[in-house]
Amino acid sequence: MLKQEIPLDRVFHALGDPSRRIMVERLSRGPASVSELARPLDMTLAGVVQHLQVLEASGLVRSEKVGRVRTCRIEPAALTRAEEWIGDRRTTWERRLDRLGDLLAEPQDNVDPSNRATDLQG
Amino acid sequence: MLKQEIPLDRVFHALGDPSRRIMVERLSRGPASVSELARPLDMTLAGVVQHLQVLEASGLVRSEKVGRVRTCRIEPAALTRAEEWIGDRRTTWERRLDRLGDLLAEPQDNVDPSNRATDLQG
DNA sequence: TCAACACTCAATCTTTTGCTTGACTAACGG
DNA sequence: CCGTTAGTCAAGCAAAAGATTGAGTGTTGA
Numbered sequence: 001m002l003k004q005e006i007p008l009d010r011v012f013h014a015l016g017d018p019s020r021r022i023m024v025e026r027l028s029r030g031p032a033s034v035s036e037l038a039r040p041l042d043m044t045l046a047g048v049v050q051h052l053q054v055l056e057a058s059g060l061v062r063s064e065k066v067g068r069v070r071t072c073r074i075e076p077a078a079l080t081r082a083e084e085w086i087g088d089r090r091t092t093w094e095r096r097l098d099r100l101g102d103l104l105a106e107p108q109d110n111v112d113p114s115n116r117a118t119d120l121q122g
Numbered sequence: 123m124l125k126q127e128i129p130l131d132r133v134f135h136a137l138g139d140p141s142r143r144i145m146v147e148r149l150s151r152g153p154a155s156v157s158e159l160a161r162p163l164d165m166t167l168a169g170v171v172q173h174l175q176v177l178e179a180s181g182l183v184r185s186e187k188v189g190r191v192r193t194c195r196i197e198p199a200a201l202t203r204a205e206e207w208i209g210d211r212r213t214t215w216e217r218r219l220d221r222l223g224d225l226l227a228e229p230q231d232n233v234d235p236s237n238r239a240t241d242l243q244g
Numbered sequence: 245t246c247a248a249c250a251c252t253c254a255a256t257c258t259t260t261t262g263c264t265t266g267a268c269t270a271a272c273g274g
Numbered sequence: 275c276c277g278t279t280a281g282t283c284a285a286g287c288a289a290a291a292g293a294t295t296g297a298g299t300g301t302t303g304a
Contacts (some may be wrong), residue, residue, distance in 0.1 A: 009140050016135035017292085023205075028211040030218055035250065045251065047293050054291095068250045068301040074215060079208055085143075086205040089150040093196060096152055139262085157280065169263050175277070176261095189276045190271040 006059035011082045014058035019043065020051050027061060027074040034070050128181035135206045136180035140166065146182060146196065153195040154193050 014020055023037050038048040052072065055061040059078035063070050136142055144239050147189065161172040177183040181200040185192050 008143075009138075012134060012143070013138035016131075016138035018131050019292090021130075021134070024211060025214075028214040028218075030215075033250080043292090044294065046295085049252070050292075056272085065251085068299095071253070072210075076212065076215060079211060083205055083208040083212070086201055086208070088198075089146060089201060090198065090205070092147075092150040093152075093198060096150075141262090165262090166264065168265085168283085171282070172262075186271095187281085192281070207300080 006057075006078065007083055008063050008081060010058040011078050013058060013061055013110040014054050015082065017051065019048075020055055022048060022052060023048075023055060023072075024074065024079075027072060034072065037072060043061075128179075128200065130203060130207055132180040133182060133200050136176050136182055137204065139176075140172065141170075142177055145170075145173060145177060145194075146201075149183060149194060149196040153193050155193055157191075159194060161231045 008032065015024070019041055022040060026032055026037060026040075034045065034048060034052065037052070038045050041048060052063065056063060059075055061072050062075050063072040065071075137146070141163055144162060148154055148159060148162075156167065156170060156174065159174070160167050163170060174183065174185065178185060183194050185194040186199050187193075197225055
């Protein structure tokens with residue numbers, strides 16, 4: 001297995017830096033060399049390489065060197081996992097709000113006390 | 123406007139910490155007090171409060187104090203913005219791959235040189 | 245052949261994080 | 275009232291992060 005299931009932790013952490021997000025944005029438009037990634041970044045090349053390492057460790061980016069240029073490309077799977085995590089949270093609270101709505105729609109008299117709205121309010 | 127457009131930067135940064143993600147997970151299931159949030163977190167209450175501050179600064183969480191208990195609840199909008207950012211990246215590279223597919227499907231002779239696949243490979 | 249290019253590596257430095265401790269305040273609850 | 279609960283605040287501290295510098299390597303193109 002080449003996909004060694006990198007912790008979501010690293011993915012979000014990697015996305016937490018603005019320079020790295022700019023790099024990801026660029027790479028979503030197509031592969032790029034390290035220098036290309038560095039161009040918009042007011043930072044030394046060495047700095048960019050360090051960000052690149054974080055991105056690779058997070059599984060968001062993959063790169064390979066041919067000759068003297070390293071070509072980087074995005075790894076969609078990692079991005080998708082992060083998106084899914086957020087989506088899961090959304091589904092959770094949406095379902096909660098639905099249940100809350102149902103309870104409020106119910107007639108006041110006829111409520112099973114073992115199924116109160118106690119920890120649903122919000 | 124109460125929604126003062128918090129930078130995506132803070133949102134991703136906030137999600138980059140595992141303890142904070144656990145807090146967000148808990149809050150997506152419904153509102154909670156600070157102590158409740160602290161329960162699964164092997165950390166002092168003071169530590170949790172600091173994480174909470176980061177979450178509030180990111181717009182992911184809102185809280186209000188009644189009596190001596192502070193009740194925290196999730197702010198879905200911030201989460202959605204992060205999800206959308208990722209979604210936008212996905213759309214960008216999906217479209218790119220589509221264009222690439224079209225080009226590969228095209229007959230070799232009949233290609234407009236001003237519209238080459240040069241920076242589409244990947 | 246050789247200068248320019250595209251990195252690469254290691255050391256260093258500063259700032260930001262994540263966390264603790266300890267002292268403090270303000271509700272409850274009996 | 276007074277002890278417990280629930281949080282708040284300010285230092286302080288070790289570790290991680292973001293960046294720089296400077297020196298070095300392998301490639302490429304003229």
